[in-house]
Amino acid sequence: MKKRLLNEMQTNELVDAYAQIGMLQYSALDDGKISKYNRLYDEKVAIEDEMKLRPGDERRALMVLYSYPNMQVRLNAATATLAVEPQAARRLLEEIYASDWPPQAGAAGMRLRRLDDGTFKPK
């Protein structure tokens, strides 16, 4: 099946694809497949970039994933929306960090630390 271009996809399709990537990343981490995780990371960023380009910056649509039943999906959604909804995104990062659910809790902790010390500036 021909892979569709991101700019041909509706917002809800991008959100679905984004969630799918997060779930695959979660499994990749569980299986220790970091190369796969990193390839999926690039796909994730491509969707974020596409949504950012659209009128009004459609990354807000990813907030629907804040309650998704997969920690990596939630972590990705929180990070991706830091620039557009900083308070809500930060609250989710704090929840993930407080959950102690590895490895996403550790990643959320590092993200919060680098937000607070100014070395990470979401765009």
Add this chain to the structure above:
Amino acid sequence: MQSDVRPVCQAGSKITRIPREMIEGPENLVRISRLKRWEITAWYQSKNAEYDGLSPRGFLKDKSWAERQRVGLEALIDHGVLKP
């Protein structure tokens, strides 16, 4: 089961000319569970928005000892190995 890890890893130490004795010294050694070691190693290798899309390992390759130590210790704290 316990495992020894080094908050400042060898990667890129030749680029930054960090002496081997510092990398392999006792001050750069922490004993942790194998599971935690796996978790932190995976974090170091995974691409990350905070590091401009690079893995922390890739980002730190040409950074100073101080920067590498800081990130290493923060990783141990945020992954629940060391207390803040």
